[in-house]
Amino acid sequence: MKGDRRVPFLLAIATLFLIWEGVSFLLPPYLLPDVPHVFARLWEEIRKGEFLVSLGNSFMRLGIGYPLACFLGGILGLFAGLSKRFAHYLRSIITILQSIPPITWIPFLVILFGFGNLPIVIVIVIAAFFPMALSVMNGTEGVERTHLEVARVMGASKKELLTRVYLPETLPSFITGAQVAFGNAWRSLIAAEMVGGAASGLGWSISYSGEIADMSGVLMNIVVIGTIASFLDHVLLEQIKRRLLHWRYVAGGERA
Amino acid sequence: MGWEYKKKYAKPFLIGLLAMVLVSLTACGTGNTESGGKGAQGTSSATPKEKVRVGYLLVMDDAPAILAHEADLYQKHGLDEEMQLFTSGTDMIKAIVGGQIDVGVLGFTNALTWLDKGADLKIVGGAQMGYHSLIVRKDSGIKSVKDLKGRVVASQQKGSTADIVWNGVVLKEAGLAPEDVPMQYVSPSVAVQSLTAGRVDAAFVFEPYDHLARATAGAESIYEVGKSWPFPCMVVIASGETLKKNRELVNRTLDAQKEAIEMLENSPEEAAKYLTPAFMKEEKLQTVEGGSVPAVQVIREAIEAQDFNWDITEDQIKKMQEIVGMMVEQGILKKEIDVRNALDLSWQTKASSK
Numbered sequence: 001m002k003g004d005r006r007v008p009f010l011l012a013i014a015t016l017f018l019i020w021e022g023v024s025f026l027l028p029p030y031l032l033p034d035v036p037h038v039f040a041r042l043w044e045e046i047r048k049g050e051f052l053v054s055l056g057n058s059f060m061r062l063g064i065g066y067p068l069a070c071f072l073g074g075i076l077g078l079f080a081g082l083s084k085r086f087a088h089y090l091r092s093i094i095t096i097l098q099s100i101p102p103i104t105w106i107p108f109l110v111i112l113f114g115f116g117n118l119p120i121v122i123v124i125v126i127a128a129f130f131p132m133a134l135s136v137m138n139g140t141e142g143v144e145r146t147h148l149e150v151a152r153v154m155g156a157s158k159k160e161l162l163t164r165v166y167l168p169e170t171l172p173s174f175i176t177g178a179q180v181a182f183g184n185a186w187r188s189l190i191a192a193e194m195v196g197g198a199a200s201g202l203g204w205s206i207s208y209s210g211e212i213a214d215m216s217g218v219l220m221n222i223v224v225i226g227t228i229a230s231f232l233d234h235v236l237l238e239q240i241k242r243r244l245l246h247w248r249y250v251a252g253g254e255r256a
Numbered sequence: 257m258g259w260e261y262k263k264k265y266a267k268p269f270l271i272g273l274l275a276m277v278l279v280s281l282t283a284c285g286t287g288n289t290e291s292g293g294k295g296a297q298g299t300s301s302a303t304p305k306e307k308v309r310v311g312y313l314l315v316m317d318d319a320p321a322i323l324a325h326e327a328d329l330y331q332k333h334g335l336d337e338e339m340q341l342f343t344s345g346t347d348m349i350k351a352i353v354g355g356q357i358d359v360g361v362l363g364f365t366n367a368l369t370w371l372d373k374g375a376d377l378k379i380v381g382g383a384q385m386g387y388h389s390l391i392v393r394k395d396s397g398i399k400s401v402k403d404l405k406g407r408v409v410a411s412q413q414k415g416s417t418a419d420i421v422w423n424g425v426v427l428k429e430a431g432l433a434p435e436d437v438p439m440q441y442v443s444p445s446v447a448v449q450s451l452t453a454g455r456v457d458a459a460f461v462f463e464p465y466d467h468l469a470r471a472t473a474g475a476e477s478i479y480e481v482g483k484s485w486p487f488p489c490m491v492v493i494a495s496g497e498t499l500k501k502n503r504e505l506v507n508r509t510l511d512a513q514k515e516a517i518e519m520l521e522n523s524p525e526e527a528a529k530y531l532t533p534a535f536m537k538e539e540k541l542q543t544v545e546g547g548s549v550p551a552v553q554v555i556r557e558a559i560e561a562q563d564f565n566w567d568i569t570e571d572q573i574k575k576m577q578e579i580v581g582m583m584v585e586q587g588i589l590k591k592e593i594d595v596r597n598a599l600d601l602s603w604q605t606k607a608s609s610k
Contacts, residue, residue, distance in 0.1 A: 030373035031353065107446045111453040115408070115440045199414070199441065210346050211415040212588045213369035 009234070033216040038223060041216045051205075055224070058189060058201040061117055065124030066185040070178050072125070073132025077177070080133075081140020081166055082158065090137065094130050102127035102184075103191040110196065120192040120201075127188035128181035135180065139173025140166055175241045182237060186229050305336035308509050311348045311360030314341060316463030316558045317384045317490045319531060320566075321361040323516040326530040333512040335505075344413070349493070352377065358498050359509050363417040364491045364576060364598075365583065371598050372589050376496035378600040381510045382572070383517070385563040386489035388418050389466040390426070390479040392458045393451060401430035401479055407457035410440045410447035415588055417489055422460055424582030425485045448473055463558040464535055471554050474544040480561075487575040488568060499600060507603045514566040514607060520559055528556035567604050 017035055024034040033041075045051040080087035102123045109119035143166060151165050193203025202221055209217030308330065312321040321339075324330050330337040342348040345362035352360050353375050361383050371377055390409075392398045398407065412418045419441070423434050440447075440456055447459040448469045458478075461469070469475040481487075492513065494506050520527045529552060536551035543549050576595040583589040 028374065030370065030375055031350075107442075107449065110442070110446060111449050111455060114455045115450075195443075199439070208414050211344075211413050213346075213349075213366075213373050213375075215373075 030213070031215060033219060038216050038219045042220045042223065045220065054200050054202060054205055057117075057198075058193065058203070061120050061124065061193075061201070062185060062189050064117075065121040065189070066128055066182065068121075069125040069128035069185060070132050070181055073129045073177065073181065074136050074174055077133045077136025078140060078162065078166060078170070080137045081143065081170070082162070087137060087141070090133065094134060097126075098130045102188045103195065106192055106196045115196075115198075117198070120189065120196050120198055123188050123192040123196070124185045128185035131180035131184055132174075132177040135173045135177025136170055139170035139177075142173075143169045172245055175237075175244060179233065179237050179241070182233055183229070186225075186232075190225060305331065305334055306505060306508075307338065308335045308359070308505055309338045309340060309357040310509065311340045311342055311351055311357040311362070313343070313345065313348070313362065314535070316535075316555075316562060317363075317387065318361045319520055319527070319559065319562075320383045320513040320516045320564055322534050323520060323527055323530055324512040326534060327516065327519065327527075329512040329515050330509065332515075333508045335508055335512065337509075345416075349375075349377070352493055352495050355495065355497065358502075359492055359494045359506055361490055361492055361513075363489055364493075365417045365420060365579065365588075367491070367493050367598060368580060368583065368593065368595070369588060372591075372593055377493055377598065378496055378499055379491045379568070379598050380494050380499070380506055380600050380603055381492040381513070382488060382490075382565050382568045382604075383492055383513065384488075384490040385482055385565060386417065386421065386487045387466075387480065387482045387562045388421065388460055388462055389477045389561075390458055390460050390481075391448075391451065391466060391469050391475040391477050393454075394474055394476050396457060398458060399478060401426055402432070404430070404458060405432060405436045408438050408440060408455075409458045409460060410442055410450050410456040411460040412441065412444065412447075414439075414441050415586075418460060418462070420579060420582050420586060420588065421481055421485070421487065423586055424579070425487075426460075426479070426481055429484065448475070451475060463562060464555060467554050467558040467561065468541075471543055471549050472541055482563065486563070487579065488565075488572040491568070503602075507606075510566070510603050511607070517564045517566045520562075520564045524556050524559040527559055528552050531555055531559070567608060568599065568601060573599070 020032075021035050024032045029037070076090060080090045105123055105126060106119055109122055113119055113122070147165050147169065148161065151161055156164060189201075190203040190206070192198070193201035194207045196203075198204050202225055206218055206221045209215070209221065310321055310325070310330075312318045314322075325337055325339050340351070340357050342351070342360075345366040348357070348360045348362050349366045349370050351357045353370065359380070364379055367377050367379055390401065398404065411422055419439075422439075427434060427437065440450070442450065444459075444461045444465040447456070447461055448465055450456045451459045451469070452473045452475075459469070459475075466477060470477065492510060499506060516527075532552045532555045535555055539551055540548040541551055541554060573595055580589065580593060580595060584592055
């Protein structure tokens with residue numbers, strides 16, 4: 001993150017903690033424990049080790065589901081760029097399915113595939129696929145026609161069109177798609193763990209803490225979820241974006 | 257067991273379940289605001305009725321609260337009830353603590369975990385004895401809890417009353433350790449579907465899921481924890497503040513629910529007529545054999561299977577204390593707490609002497 005963005009980001013975090021701390025004065029501690037209490041609890045849980053296992057399980061599910069969704073969404077989005085018919089077909093499917101919250105598939109998937117990681121991974125794939133596919137489709141549709149014409153005139157095959165024109169030109173849309181897809185994947189992971197019969201993971205920890213009136217456990221998990229998501233999204237993905245698209249961020253470049 | 261089995265049983269159960277889901281959705285839509293619309297018979301409407309907000313779950317365990325509404329018993333006792341539906345006891349207890357509802361009917365373990373954290377709650381009356389049935393597929397060959405070693409069982413939320421007695425009573429009685437029986441924690445409807453689909457070997461469920469699964473999904477019950485180890489489960493809970501401000505309101509609510517409990521125990525037929533629309537949308541449910549069974553009959557059987565009671569006896573208090581011990585053992589409570597500190601039985605004392 002650049003310096004000019006770091007300050008507002010830190011201010012945003014500080015604001016959230018201040019609001020939380022303020023409200024915790026008004027509510028009894030068993031409903032809303034205060035910030036130091038929750039951080040002390042986090043430290044204690046990290047030392048115990050069980051928490052890290054749970055975290056590892058969540059990451060494993062995300063690590064399988066998210067790249068898979070990006071890959072599928074990217075490939076299908078690219079092909080849609082090559083064929084108008086397929087593009088309409090894919091758009092229709094996405095429009096229908098996107099309105100259904102991914103989490104609603106869980107009971108059905110559990111009955112189909114049994115319990116364990118698979119239903120949760122599938123939910124992540126469903127959730128992250130749509131934004132990726134849509135973004136890449138929009139990218140391929142926005143490819144400069146003149147570039148395509150030139151390539152065709154010079155005798156490029158369909159394969160060469162894909163690799164030499166479409167891929168480089170749609171790279172930005174891949175990355176924006178991946179960023180939006182990540183947000184979806186992460187939220188669905190937590191939601192799926194809360195209801196999916198998984199006996200470990202961040203989402204599962206939250207729902208168990210809620211069941212046994214352990215509000216500091218609930219808040220601790222919320223803090224961890226928020227921290228990890230912000231880090232991956234704003235730091236990691238943002239860095240990758242800047243590396244790959246550095247020409248867009250140099251002064252004087254278009255759409256800086 | 258293959259797809260044949262699944263196809264045969266999945267459909268009737270799903271239809272029955274769908275009927276239930278539909279009802280619960282409509283209950284959300286109407287239950288919250290329905291008040292005073294019914295013709296309250298036999299009350300002189302000269303005095304304006306007092307408003308009471310009752311929290312409930314759409315499960316047979318909460319039949320006293322639901323029946324008192326359906327049969328106008330709250331009205332009869334001079335109350336104008338506003339029914340608030342919750343999906344879990346955990347949510348309901350927060351509403352009681354936060355003052356959004358006056359009384360709620362839920363599992364007492366919920367009250368204890370919150371009391372342990374310092375919430376001001378009182379258990380003011382009884383509602384239902386614990387009922388959790390272990391169901392298996394008829395062709396599974398599982399005849400007793402002992403046979404579950406190495407098999408997968410679906411149950412409700414970890415840390416719930418069902419989960420506490422499962423570990424503390426059911427497995428102990430059978431001489432099994434928790435790690436002998438892998439658990440899958442899901443909602444009761446998913447539990448029954450997973451059982452039918454062969455994804456789990458047994459399911460530990462309450463009513464009406466138990467009888468619904470028996471009638472429509474070809475399941476049989478091989479064990480019911482309340483039979484071998486009777487314990488109180490659902491109780492009536494109010495916040496200390498409500499009791500301070502308006503004890504009379506809580507007492508009248510308990511009077512109405514006591515009357516509902518008497519109907520459930522003495523004339524289940526009549527109670528089932530009132531309750532069926534709350535649980536089922538269809539009048540008939542498909543059975544596995546391809547016939548049909550009246551929804552009212554399934555509900556009546558579910559009522560008759562259970563034991564509703566309005567007073568909390570000495571024996572039950574001992575059982576509650578034993579459950580507290582299990583909760584400490586299972587890491588749900590940090591330390592032993594005295595159940596008596598959570599009880600406020602002044603209404604019961606008055607009601608018993610009437």
